[in-house]
Amino acid sequence: MSTREVFTDHLQAGVLLLPTMVVSLVFLYYPTVRAVGLSFYRASLAQGDVFVGLDNYRRLATSSEYLQSVLISVLFATCVVVGVMAVALCVSFLIHEITVGKGVYLVAVIWPYALPPAVAGLVFLFIAHPNIGIFTSYIEALGVDVNWFSHGPQAFVVVLIAAVWKQVGYNVIFMTAALGNVPESLTETAELDGVSRTQRLLRVYVPIISPTLVFLVIMNTIYGFFGTFPMVDLMTKGGPAGATNILIYDLYRTAFQFYEFGFASAKSVVLFIAVGLLMYGQFRLSDRYAYYGG
Amino acid sequence: MVHSGGGYDHVSRRSVLKASGAALTVGTVGLAGCSSSSGASVRPVNEDSLTIWHAMGGTNGETLQGLVDQFQSETGIEVNLVFQDSYEGVLTNTLSALDSGEVPDVFQIDSLFAQQVLDTDAVEPVENLLSDDYPVDDFLSNVTSFFTIDDTLTSMPFNNSNAILYYNRSAFEEAGLDPDSPPTTLEEVRSYSQTLVDEGVTEAGITWPNHVWFIEHFYSVDGQTLLDAKNGHAGQPTTMQTDTETARSLYKWWHEMADNGLFSNPGIEAWGEATSTFLTGKAAMLMTSTASVTGIRSGAEENGFEVDNAFYPTIDGDRTGPVIGGASWFVPSGLPQERQDEIGSFLEFMGRPESQITWHKGTGYYPIRQSAVEQLENDGWFTENPMYRTAFDQLTQAENTPATKRMLIGPARQVQTTIQDKSVELFSGEVGVDEGLSELKSAVEEELNRYYS
Numbered sequence: 001m002s003t004r005e006v007f008t009d010h011l012q013a014g015v016l017l018l019p020t021m022v023v024s025l026v027f028l029y030y031p032t033v034r035a036v037g038l039s040f041y042r043a044s045l046a047q048g049d050v051f052v053g054l055d056n057y058r059r060l061a062t063s064s065e066y067l068q069s070v071l072i073s074v075l076f077a078t079c080v081v082v083g084v085m086a087v088a089l090c091v092s093f094l095i096h097e098i099t100v101g102k103g104v105y106l107v108a109v110i111w112p113y114a115l116p117p118a119v120a121g122l123v124f125l126f127i128a129h130p131n132i133g134i135f136t137s138y139i140e141a142l143g144v145d146v147n148w149f150s151h152g153p154q155a156f157v158v159v160l161i162a163a164v165w166k167q168v169g170y171n172v173i174f175m176t177a178a179l180g181n182v183p184e185s186l187t188e189t190a191e192l193d194g195v196s197r198t199q200r201l202l203r204v205y206v207p208i209i210s211p212t213l214v215f216l217v218i219m220n221t222i223y224g225f226f227g228t229f230p231m232v233d234l235m236t237k238g239g240p241a242g243a244t245n246i247l248i249y250d251l252y253r254t255a256f257q258f259y260e261f262g263f264a265s266a267k268s269v270v271l272f273i274a275v276g277l278l279m280y281g282q283f284r285l286s287d288r289y290a291y292y293g294g
Numbered sequence: 295m296v297h298s299g300g301g302y303d304h305v306s307r308r309s310v311l312k313a314s315g316a317a318l319t320v321g322t323v324g325l326a327g328c329s330s331s332s333g334a335s336v337r338p339v340n341e342d343s344l345t346i347w348h349a350m351g352g353t354n355g356e357t358l359q360g361l362v363d364q365f366q367s368e369t370g371i372e373v374n375l376v377f378q379d380s381y382e383g384v385l386t387n388t389l390s391a392l393d394s395g396e397v398p399d400v401f402q403i404d405s406l407f408a409q410q411v412l413d414t415d416a417v418e419p420v421e422n423l424l425s426d427d428y429p430v431d432d433f434l435s436n437v438t439s440f441f442t443i444d445d446t447l448t449s450m451p452f453n454n455s456n457a458i459l460y461y462n463r464s465a466f467e468e469a470g471l472d473p474d475s476p477p478t479t480l481e482e483v484r485s486y487s488q489t490l491v492d493e494g495v496t497e498a499g500i501t502w503p504n505h506v507w508f509i510e511h512f513y514s515v516d517g518q519t520l521l522d523a524k525n526g527h528a529g530q531p532t533t534m535q536t537d538t539e540t541a542r543s544l545y546k547w548w549h550e551m552a553d554n555g556l557f558s559n560p561g562i563e564a565w566g567e568a569t570s571t572f573l574t575g576k577a578a579m580l581m582t583s584t585a586s587v588t589g590i591r592s593g594a595e596e597n598g599f600e601v602d603n604a605f606y607p608t609i610d611g612d613r614t615g616p617v618i619g620g621a622s623w624f625v626p627s628g629l630p631q632e633r634q635d636e637i638g639s640f641l642e643f644m645g646r647p648e649s650q651i652t653w654h655k656g657t658g659y660y661p662i663r664q665s666a667v668e669q670l671e672n673d674g675w676f677t678e679n680p681m682y683r684t685a686f687d688q689l690t691q692a693e694n695t696p697a698t699k700r701m702l703i704g705p706a707r708q709v710q711t712t713i714q715d716k717s718v719e720l721f722s723g724e725v726g727v728d729e730g731l732s733e734l735k736s737a738v739e740e741e742l743n744r745y746y747s
Binding site: 047129130131132147149150151152237238239240241242253257258259 | 393558576708716
């Protein structure tokens with residue numbers, strides 16, 4: 001890091017920072033503080049707030065429904081991260097290797113990412129709808145009884161596929177860019193040494209692009225926990241029987257359908273801390289394994 | 295083409311931190327604006343015109359706009375109709391508005407959420423706004439009974455309906471069933487469905503959206519209240535009545551229907567999907583709102599089959615009656631007298647027979663004034679439209695008992711969601727009937743207890 005001082009004038013620096021500070025304070029930090037405060041109240045609309053201390057947290061700790069939601073979310077986010085990165089790495093490698101039609105493949109892969117999440121959720125709903133889905137009859141012809149409105153594990157898998165499908169494009173953008181920056185000389189050396197294709201990907205490319213991969217693991221984790229909300233909302237509404245009731249959806253329902261804002265705030269605080277800790281762990285891990293050059 | 299800004303030498307640890315930190319914070323914001331601060335003085339959203347929040351989309355919305363236009367030209371009172379997308383949308387915005395003190399003059403609340411709005415103590419019983427000689431008696435008592443609390447009309451019923459059974463006459467004929475004697479009990483629905491599926495006419499027998507309204511109907515048709523304290527009309531309820539033959543028969547039947555592929559599950563609150571499952575011929579029977587008569591009739595015509603309707607099926611043959619659904623107009627309290635007079639004349643206009651006839655013909659919701667019904671009879675409307683006749687008979691032939699008054703509770707959305715979610719577990723067989731029902735009972739008790747404690 002350079003120690004050169006760009007701004008000698010603190011006032012000038014302050015003025016330049018002000019817009020960002022104001023936006024962050026008003027839209028991020030203040031609401032966060034308020035949410036923490038609200039989590040100690042029983043708060044509903046138009047009925048006044050009552051201070052209840054740690055009641056909301058106690059209720060969380062003893063709720064089997066919430067525990068189920070935690071487990072589902074962790075499982076879901078893990079599957080999303082692994083699924084997205086495995087698919088994206090394979091696709092990116094293929095695109096990296098191919099010489100003809102690279103652009104066409106890239107566009108095709110990135111396309112789902114360009115869809116707004118709500119549109120993607122609706123599109124996937126009507127692709128896989130048990131009664132009126134476009135692909136349903138073909139899948140049923142293979143002997144699978146498509147019934148994910150009633151069958152929990154099936155619903156989990158369908159939402160998972162939708163979530164992966166939506167996010168692969170984003171990962172491919174970063175991965176192909178990172179692969180493109182791997183020095184040509186390394187590829188040549190590896191080829192001269194007779195390293196196979198898969199080995200070249202796993203032993204040469206992956207370590208070199210590891211900072212990008214770490215970044216993607218973190219972004220995909222956030223996506224898995226927060227960004228998949230629209231798909232759950234549009235496709236399963238957390239059901240059937242809570243099989244897809246991930247924390248962010250559960251939180252939304254508590255706040256905006258049940259109007260239990262205090263309880264929902266407690267949920268959001270717990271979610272915030274949990275995902276924060278998770279990311280901290282990922283950074284610690286990445287410090288050990290990721291290669292940041294030099 | 296994308297080879298910039300993403301390579302290994304461009305991603306620093308710092309940029310990773312920055313991007314992820316910003317995304318993480320998003321989880322906690324968005325809730326902070328939601329806490330209450332009551333005690334503010336009440337003023338209308340717009341000083342110069344009446345503001346009305348409603349949830350009528352599509353052609354229903356156009357019909358409503360037509361009525362409002364007529365009201366404006368007759369009275370010179372300006373009205374600003376604001377579509378809020380859904381009943382939930384109106385409810386959320388209304389509760390926040392009552393909280394802030396800047397209120398719409400009239401808002402349309404789904405009967406399911408009535409108690410939640412009444413619990414704010416910030417609404418004026420509409421009876422106080424109607425002129426003394428306004429003929430409240432002319433309203434159908436089956437409808438007004440729900441909206442009358444402690445002998446006071448709290449809100450003005452407007453768009454009301456029941457659930458009813460629609461069936462595909464053509465499919466019935468093809469399966470060798472008599473289209474003139476549709477099923478009337480759960481057992482008959484099952485045997486009809488079995489025949490339809492066995493004959494290969496339709497994939498499933500029946501479908502309906504997984505919405506608590508249908509559970510309420512099964513109970514009320516069987517003369518049972520869903521909750522204690524007369525469904526919440528006689529005090530605060532504490533439990534759901536699941537230790538009953540009604541509940542056991544219903545869920546046992548529902549599970550067997552699903553298990554044998556006779557029930558097609560469109561999903562939770564999936565009104566549109568249920569209707570399209572019926573219209574595309576995947577199921578030969580559909581239970582949905584009487585307000586859908588027009589849409590289903592034209593949909594059936596487009597899909598080339600003959601449609602008819604029949605009373606909601608009973609559990610075992612005894613029929614009490616359906617519960618009323620739909621919404622009513624609520625008014626905030628504390629507005630100036632002059633304003634209240636204007637609101638009063640708006641409500642009177644919407645309730646008058648001519649408006650009710652226009653509304654009924656344009657939407658399919660019940661005409662809820664006795665004199666409107668009489669006029670429709672005289673005009674031969676029900677003879678020309680026998681499906682409306684059936685729907686209307688179901689309402690008027692109902693007994694007026696506590697069972698036919700829909701549940702009236704504060705935590706309606708929680709109880710609704712609990713029942714719907716648990717129903718999936720029950721009909722899909724994830725839990726047995728007895729175990730599932732006792733789980734359902736304690737889950738509902740927990741919600742009721744939390745709200746009323």
